Amino acid sequence: MSAADALSARCPAPDPVRLAADLAALERFTRPDRPYTRRAFSDEDRAARAWLADRMTAAGLAVAVDAAGNQIGRRAGTRSAPPLMVGSHLDTVEAGGRFDGIAGVLAGVEVARCLAGVPLAHPLEIVNFTCEEPSDFGLSTIGSRALAGKLDAATAARLTDRGGRTLADAIDSVGGDGRGLDRARRAPGAVARYLELHIEQAVSLDRAGVPLGVVTAIAAPSRYRASVRGRQDHAGGTPMGDRRDALAAAAEIVLAVERLAREAGRGMVGTVGTLDVHPNMVNIVPGAVDLLVDFRGIEPGAIAATLAAFEAEASAIGARRGVAIALAPLLREQPLAIDGAMVGLLEDAAAARGVAWRRVTSGASHDANHVARLCPIGLLFVPCRDGRSHCPEEWAEVGHLAAAAGVLLEALLRLDRVA
Amino acid sequence: MSAADALSARCPAPDPVRLAADLAALERFTRPDRPYTRRAFSDEDRAARAWLADRMTAAGLAVAVDAAGNQIGRRAGTRSAPPLMVGSHLDTVEAGGRFDGIAGVLAGVEVARCLAGVPLAHPLEIVNFTCEEPSDFGLSTIGSRALAGKLDAATAARLTDRGGRTLADAIDSVGGDGRGLDRARRAPGAVARYLELHIEQAVSLDRAGVPLGVVTAIAAPSRYRASVRGRQDHAGGTPMGDRRDALAAAAEIVLAVERLAREAGRGMVGTVGTLDVHPNMVNIVPGAVDLLVDFRGIEPGAIAATLAAFEAEASAIGARRGVAIALAPLLREQPLAIDGAMVGLLEDAAAARGVAWRRVTSGASHDANHVARLCPIGLLFVPCRDGRSHCPEEWAEVGHLAAAAGVLLEALLRLDRVA
Numbered sequence: 001m002s003a004a005d006a007l008s009a010r011c012p013a014p015d016p017v018r019l020a021a022d023l024a025a026l027e028r029f030t031r032p033d034r035p036y037t038r039r040a041f042s043d044e045d046r047a048a049r050a051w052l053a054d055r056m057t058a059a060g061l062a063v064a065v066d067a068a069g070n071q072i073g074r075r076a077g078t079r080s081a082p083p084l085m086v087g088s089h090l091d092t093v094e095a096g097g098r099f100d101g102i103a104g105v106l107a108g109v110e111v112a113r114c115l116a117g118v119p120l121a122h123p124l125e126i127v128n129f130t131c132e133e134p135s136d137f138g139l140s141t142i143g144s145r146a147l148a149g150k151l152d153a154a155t156a157a158r159l160t161d162r163g164g165r166t167l168a169d170a171i172d173s174v175g176g177d178g179r180g181l182d183r184a185r186r187a188p189g190a191v192a193r194y195l196e197l198h199i200e201q202a203v204s205l206d207r208a209g210v211p212l213g214v215v216t217a218i219a220a221p222s223r224y225r226a227s228v229r230g231r232q233d234h235a236g237g238t239p240m241g242d243r244r245d246a247l248a249a250a251a252e253i254v255l256a257v258e259r260l261a262r263e264a265g266r267g268m269v270g271t272v273g274t275l276d277v278h279p280n281m282v283n284i285v286p287g288a289v290d291l292l293v294d295f296r297g298i299e300p301g302a303i304a305a306t307l308a309a310f311e312a313e314a315s316a317i318g319a320r321r322g323v324a325i326a327l328a329p330l331l332r333e334q335p336l337a338i339d340g341a342m343v344g345l346l347e348d349a350a351a352a353r354g355v356a357w358r359r360v361t362s363g364a365s366h367d368a369n370h371v372a373r374l375c376p377i378g379l380l381f382v383p384c385r386d387g388r389s390h391c392p393e394e395w396a397e398v399g400h401l402a403a404a405a406g407v408l409l410e411a412l413l414r415l416d417r418v419a
Numbered sequence: 420m421s422a423a424d425a426l427s428a429r430c431p432a433p434d435p436v437r438l439a440a441d442l443a444a445l446e447r448f449t450r451p452d453r454p455y456t457r458r459a460f461s462d463e464d465r466a467a468r469a470w471l472a473d474r475m476t477a478a479g480l481a482v483a484v485d486a487a488g489n490q491i492g493r494r495a496g497t498r499s500a501p502p503l504m505v506g507s508h509l510d511t512v513e514a515g516g517r518f519d520g521i522a523g524v525l526a527g528v529e530v531a532r533c534l535a536g537v538p539l540a541h542p543l544e545i546v547n548f549t550c551e552e553p554s555d556f557g558l559s560t561i562g563s564r565a566l567a568g569k570l571d572a573a574t575a576a577r578l579t580d581r582g583g584r585t586l587a588d589a590i591d592s593v594g595g596d597g598r599g600l601d602r603a604r605r606a607p608g609a610v611a612r613y614l615e616l617h618i619e620q621a622v623s624l625d626r627a628g629v630p631l632g633v634v635t636a637i638a639a640p641s642r643y644r645a646s647v648r649g650r651q652d653h654a655g656g657t658p659m660g661d662r663r664d665a666l667a668a669a670a671e672i673v674l675a676v677e678r679l680a681r682e683a684g685r686g687m688v689g690t691v692g693t694l695d696v697h698p699n700m701v702n703i704v705p706g707a708v709d710l711l712v713d714f715r716g717i718e719p720g721a722i723a724a725t726l727a728a729f730e731a732e733a734s735a736i737g738a739r740r741g742v743a744i745a746l747a748p749l750l751r752e753q754p755l756a757i758d759g760a761m762v763g764l765l766e767d768a769a770a771a772r773g774v775a776w777r778r779v780t781s782g783a784s785h786d787a788n789h790v791a792r793l794c795p796i797g798l799l800f801v802p803c804r805d806g807r808s809h810c811p812e813e814w815a816e817v818g819h820l821a822a823a824a825g826v827l828l829e830a831l832l833r834l835d836r837v838a
Contacts, residue, residue, distance in 0.1 A: 093698070093700060093702075093703065094698050094700070095651075095698060100653075133702075134700055134701055134702055140702075200656065201653040201655065201656030201657075202653070202656035202657060202658065203657070203658070203661055219655060221655065221702075223701065231807075231810075232514075232809065232810045233806070233807060233808065233809065233810070234620040234621070234782070234783055234808040234809045235688065235690035235692055235713050235715075236620065236638060236640065236688065236713075236715050236781075236782035236783030236784065237619065237620030237621035237781070237782040237783045237806065237808060238620075238621060238622070238688065238782070238806060239621065239622070239686075239688065239782075240677070240680050240681045240687075240688055240689075241681075242621075242622055242806060245677065245690070247673055247691055247692075247694060248673055248674060248677045248691075250670075250673075251669075251670035251671075251673035251674050252670075252674065254666055254667055254669075254670035255667060255670050255671065255674075258659070258664065258667045261659050262659045262660075267658075268659075269654065269655065269657065269658065269659055270659070271654035271664070271701075271702075271703075271704055272666055272667075272705075273654055273666075273696075273699070273700050273701045273702060273703050273704065273705060274696065274699050274700060274701050275666060275694070275696050275699070276696075276699075277692075277693065277694050277695075279512070279513050279514065280692070280693050280694070280695075281512060281513070281553060281692050281693060282553060282642065282692045282693050282711040282713055283512075283553055283559075283640075283690075283692060283713060283783075283809070284512065284690075284692050284809050285690055285692065286691075286692060287810070292701040294654050294655075294701055294702060296654075296655050362655070362656070363653070363655035363656040363657070363658075364653055364655030364656045364702075365655065387652070387656065387657060387661060388650075388652060389652065389653040389656060390651065390652065390653045390700075390702070390703050391650075391651040391652070391706065
């Protein structure tokens with residue numbers, strides 16, 4: 001029996017009953033009128049953070065909040081070394097679910113409980129990242145972005161929500177320090193390894209009946225703001241041939257996004273999730289439509305080809321209809337190929353724990369994407385029912401979560417030796 | 420010289436300078452942050468009404484407000500008879516124009532000024548109808564609807580805006596009596612004839628360079644609320660083949676409305692003016708879209724065929740995409756063919772005044788549609804630049820307006836003998 005095997009044998013396995021109790025406790029921190037809605041920087045977010053701090057403390061972790069508002073439960077290692085980090089997030093979208101992000105944070109706390117009394121060479125940090133979901137400030141993954149040095153104090157002081165509050169002030173409201181945000185930044189190498197457990201948010205594991213996914217690549221989102229400017233006219237008096245209907249043009253864009261992603265195959269997806277019509281009155285031909293386009297893919301070649309085809313198509317729609325279509329690129333991230341050694345270590349850990357797994361890719365991006373700037377990362381998926389996520393029906397089996405937490409625990413024990 | 424010709428010779432012609440001054444005075448009653456926005460029941464509406472009351476009084480009219488809030492300037496006739504009525508409206512859409520409705524009311528007042536000292540057998544009423552444009556109460560043409568007995572006090576007490584105010588209270592706020600609304604109703608025959616002057620809100624007169632349109636038919640709107648219910652999913656993690664994207668289905672509906680109206684020809688138009696996406700977030704496949712569909716036509720056969728084709732098409736889109744599409748009919752009005760004698764009388768009046776005209780149809784509906792329940796109506800159009808309306812660029816030449824007001828005056832003199 002190796003040293004790691006010996007430690008592993010001394011650890012209790014993650015307890016599905018404890019995990020289920022924590023999940024049930026956390027789902028009560030929601031906006032009263034809308035189930036499973038805990039937007040970042042809300043009263044519900046603050047209440048959930050207070051609850052989590054108690055759970056972390058009870059698990060033997062010392063709780064701190066960094067300048068980005070990231071809530072960090074930490075225990076010391078037996079030697080001076082950068083920490084092993086496990087993280088995810090507790091914030092949700094509007095009418096979201098009970099597992100997205102949450103599963104990873106609670107699994108981390110459960111793993112810390114299992115490790116109580118088991119010495120590790122590395123410090124261990126369990127992190128609840130600030131605002132992983134899209135925020136009113138036009139930015140997501142705020143906490144992990146700041147940790148990776150991709151969001152600075154000047155930007156946080158400049159970005160505002162619709163009410164005029166700055167992101168810096170919002171960060172202050174959860175115990176961070178928006179003006180001192182740069183202090184949240186960690187240097188590359190200052191984290192030894194990062195692991196994240198997450199629900200798949202896709203149907204492949206659930207459909208295959210496999211309880212665990214080891215992620216090999218994370219798709220990169222590319223986003224555009226499309227501003228369609230036609231001509232506002234009376235809906236009764238304007239013959240069809242005289243119209244420059246911004247909504248009809250936008251409808252063609254919506255369908256082009258869908259068709260181009262379908263045609264590209266190779267894991268590409270394309271979505272128009274946001275579309276606003278002006279003036280949005282029943283008897284007026286819409287003069288303007290603003291929409292957000294999101295493409296994601298795993299293969300850089302497929303992504304580039306799809307984006308180029310989309311830009312050409314939008315231009316053709318505008319020319320054919322006599323409407324102005326401006327595409328502002330908002331985001332163009334590179335897909336992340338996960339380090340083969342980390343994939344292999346997670347597969348070995350799954351095998352050691354007797355958990356069946358398959359390799360998967362992630363369509364959604366995660367806090368892990370940003371932390372990958374600091375150190376090798378690993379990402380584990382558990383199935384979610386019918387692939388549903390970002391909705392109240394989101395569901396993962398606690399048995400799957402506990403098994404995946406066991407693999408996480410096993411991986412930490414192994415990483416403690418090699419990192 | 421006939422008696423009418425003699426009276427006509429005694430009347431001064433409508434004065435473009437006076438008309439221009441009134442138009443300029445009225446455009447200042449607008450929401451301060453948005454040019455040419457005077458929504459019904461707003462402070463601006465009330466201020467414009469007070470101004471109009473002064474102008475009516477100066478024109479020798481006795482001003483009263485009926486139970487629907489319709490503002491009526493009246494002068495007596497030489498015999499007991501139902502009145503000749505001239506009307507339109509002063510309210511606007513958001514960011515609307517300076518002529519839609521307004522031109523008809525101000526032309527009416529100008530005609531009354533020209534008629535000062537000229538005896539008519541019939542009483543004359545110049546009417547500013549309450550809330551012709553779509554309101555927050557889900558209803559338009561509120562004043563003329565009540566006049567025609569198509570809106571009762573019970574309905575006005577039941578309909579509310581988003582703030583919870585009842586339509587009855589809103590009517591009270593402009594001097595009407597919402598609870599006594601039924602008193603605004605007039606019996607068929609209680610109005611002798613109704614005339615309305617309006618901008619065309621379409622491009623045909625402007626394009627043809629003809630200063631006057633005599634309307635032969637008014638298109639009827641048919642409206643649906645379409646509720647599209649797909650499945651809300653994560654935009655990154657849901658493969659294209661697994662989606663039930665409500666917005667993509669809605670986009671097909673938008674394009675089907677446009678295509679079916681184009682294919683129908685015969686004056687049909689189709690518009691989706693309102694479309695709302697839920698939850699409207701960039702990284703979520705839309706689960707629900709609500710939209711309003713508006714079809715209008717002149718020919719009952721073309722209307723019925725288009726509506727049937729649209730219903731079949733919506734059903735096919737839903738079936739093909741696995742989304743639920745429910746169509747709730749909101750409105751199905753009959754097109755209005757204008758009495759041939761009224762069309763002929765307006766053509767004779769135009770000829771007598773030396774104003775070139777052509778016959779046109781109206782895509783938009785007007786207060787005249789409702790008054791047609793009470794008496795024969797006539798509708799005159801003046802060109803508007805590029806056919807633009809319901810927008811700040813809306814523009815009509817004051818020379819065209821004054822010429823059309825002259826035809827209106829001539830028609831009143833002729834109707835006074837025959838009505």
